[in-house]
Amino acid sequence: MAIELSPQSVDVNPASSFLEVRDLRVHFPTEDGLVKSVDGVSFSLEKGKTLGIVGESGSGKSVTSLSLLGLHKGSRARVSGEVWLDGEELVGMTEAQMRALRGQKVSMIFQDPLSALHPFFTVGSQIAEAYRVHHKASKKEAHERAVEMLKRVGIPQPERRAKDYPHQFSGGMRQRAMIAMSLVCDPELLIADEPTTALDVTVQAQILDLIRDLQEEFGSAVIIITHDLGVVAEISDDILVMYGGRRIEYGSVHDVLKAPEHPYTWGLLQSMPHLGGDVSQRLNPIPGSPPSLINLPSGCAFNPRCAFKDQVADGRCLSERPELLPVLDSDKHIAACHLTGDAKAEIRSASARGTK
Numbered sequence: 001m002a003i004e005l006s007p008q009s010v011d012v013n014p015a016s017s018f019l020e021v022r023d024l025r026v027h028f029p030t031e032d033g034l035v036k037s038v039d040g041v042s043f044s045l046e047k048g049k050t051l052g053i054v055g056e057s058g059s060g061k062s063v064t065s066l067s068l069l070g071l072h073k074g075s076r077a078r079v080s081g082e083v084w085l086d087g088e089e090l091v092g093m094t095e096a097q098m099r100a101l102r103g104q105k106v107s108m109i110f111q112d113p114l115s116a117l118h119p120f121f122t123v124g125s126q127i128a129e130a131y132r133v134h135h136k137a138s139k140k141e142a143h144e145r146a147v148e149m150l151k152r153v154g155i156p157q158p159e160r161r162a163k164d165y166p167h168q169f170s171g172g173m174r175q176r177a178m179i180a181m182s183l184v185c186d187p188e189l190l191i192a193d194e195p196t197t198a199l200d201v202t203v204q205a206q207i208l209d210l211i212r213d214l215q216e217e218f219g220s221a222v223i224i225i226t227h228d229l230g231v232v233a234e235i236s237d238d239i240l241v242m243y244g245g246r247r248i249e250y251g252s253v254h255d256v257l258k259a260p261e262h263p264y265t266w267g268l269l270q271s272m273p274h275l276g277g278d279v280s281q282r283l284n285p286i287p288g289s290p291p292s293l294i295n296l297p298s299g300c301a302f303n304p305r306c307a308f309k310d311q312v313a314d315g316r317c318l319s320e321r322p323e324l325l326p327v328l329d330s331d332k333h334i335a336a337c338h339l340t341g342d343a344k345a346e347i348r349s350a351s352a353r354g355t356k
């Protein structure tokens with residue numbers, strides 16, 4: 001098996017980064033075969049920093065994040081690899097140990113707030129309860145803390161709105177309430193799984209600003225999962241591009257967006273409105289569809305959709321899986337593509353000329 005070359009795997013101290021994920025695999029046995037939803041994913045993240053995980057729907061982003069919360073425990077999922085959070089390894093933890101961390105040390109904002117908020121309880125009481133799970137606080141203290149959090153996330157008249165039920169909140173307000181609930185215990189790692197997808201553009205921007213402000217205030221590490229590279233460009237320090245449950249490109253946002261190395265990343269960039277540009281601009285979706293996670297195409301999993309595979313000699317894209325290799329002259333940028341550096345630079349500059 002090819003050894004993935006990454007700056008992280010050279011590092012032998014598991015606790016050297018606040019969060020360090022190594023060779024994470026999450027496989028689901030199904031009647032149709034083994035679904036390899038996450039297959040050898042590694043990354044690291046420091047406190048106060050933000051990692052953006054991007055990829056089309058079905059690329060393994062949510063399954064990755066759920067495993068950081070230990071939410072596959074007790075399911076049929078086969079999880080392997082290591083997840084080090086502040087010196088503790090999570091994959092080997094019991095459900096009880098994980099429960100103690102969840103909410104307190106690591107917390108998640110889900111795509112759909114209604115899945116996280118119970119319809120029968122007031123928003124305030126749910127936030128207060130989330131607080132009391134991890135803190136010895138009276139009901140009154142917890143309620144005060146809930147109101148304070150609602151205020152922090154920009155809910156007007158928080159004292160009154162705390163008594164409302166989730167359905168009395170608008171979509172954007174519910175998302176804020178869920179963020180308040182995720183942050184009530186001041187988690188050191190916050191995972192936001194497509195937190196803005198269902199919201200209109202103005203509310204999206206407000207929610208992203210809010211996450212950024214709160215991160216500054218609390219100094220937490222943030223993972224933001226999205227299929228929108230625009231969101232990542234705006235908010236993240238690092239970017240991990242996933243395809244078919246694997247990493248295909250990883251590096252600082254600066255490096256990856258300045259000189260993306262993988263044709264899939266080029267496709268993602270072309271399928272979004274230009275940064276700061278006209279949102280109504282026509283999008284160019286990547287042709288074809290994401291691969292089956294039971295049988296990935298041989299060679300490079302992206303090859304059936306890649307416009308550049310003929311530029312690689314000997315049909316290697318079809319026969320040989322590209323390793324993740326460091327990109328010249330950058331400290332942690334890695335990509336898995338057989339095209340030569342020169343070929344990629346040529347394609348990038350031709351494409352830049354084309355869009356001018």
Ligand SMILES: Nc1ncnc2c1ncn2[C@@H]1O[C@H](COP(=O)(O)OP(=O)(O)O)[C@@H](O)[C@H]1O
Pocket residue numbers: 028030035037055056057058059060061062063064293
């Ligand atoms: N419990 C499960 N059993 C089988 N397959 C699953 C399970 N959960 C997720 N998957 C599959 O794993 C793949 C990745 O899913 P997911 O991480 O949700 O993708 P996304 O990148 O859109 O968040 C999908 O093909 C999904 O169908």
Ligand SMILES: [Mg+2]
Pocket residue numbers: 061062063193
């Ligand atoms: Mg998802």
